[in-house]
Amino acid sequence: MQINFKVAKLEDSEVIGSLVVDLTNEICKLTKAQHFDISLSSTIKRCRELIRDGHYVAIIGEYHNNPVAVVTFTEAYALYGGKIGVIQEFYVSPEFRASGVGSMLIEQVKKYGKQNDWSCIELCTPPLPEFERTLNFYQKNGLIPVGGRKMRQALE
Template identity: 70%
Template sequence: MDISFKVATREDCEIIAEMVVQLTTEICQLTRAQHFEIDLKSTARRCFKLMGEGHYSAIIGFYQNEPIAVATMTETYALYAGGKIGVVQEFYVSDAYRSHGVGSMLIEQVQAYGHERSWSCLELCTPPLPEFERTLSFYQRNGLVPVGGRKMRQMFT
């Protein structure tokens, strides 16, 4: 399978938003809980703004010129992790392309992106378990290790 990858630009925000909405919809359906309140239009606008401010980046995977995968990232700092780190915020492969190595190729792209930026490590949160046990296994097969804890959130209005 000939997959091409590119670091996204602001012109790609609608593509990114579409895949992020698909990801969050899938998580909500499988867990039977409304974890997210996002829509395509506001998500694309938010992506455009964050990318323009330099706070957000993404890598998109294409097959036959169709977007099939995305990883979004932020760069931050953590003393416990040795300084500058990368955090994968969203990671999505279209259902039809899972189990074909696309996710592993995308992880490799993210890792290379991080090495170019001198990240000391890469972190991410998995979707809720046990519904996404397969996702956890995928990340472990690709070199990530669980470090404990659960993702926590408090919304500010």
């Protein structure tokens, strides 16, 4: 299967937003909880702003010029590792799962990270146990659990 990957540009914000909304809707449906207050229009707008301001990077995977996967990430700093990459969203369309697309997408992030002198990449998995397969996928691709759970408090 020939998947073409590209680092997204500002004009790709609509594609990124659409795939990320698919991801968040899937998480909410499987967990039967509304973890995110998200709309397509606000997601696209936020994506444009973050890419424009240099705070956000995305890599899109395309099959026959149709977007089928996306990973979004930021660069951060930590005393334990220096410069690191933090994956915010990772999504492969359901019909392309178990075909190797996800592993290829992880490799694209690793390549980007090495080019930018990251010491590591980090991410949080969706709520378990509904996403045990997701955890297994990440472990199979070299990521290891380092403890804890993602936690959030809205600042409004």
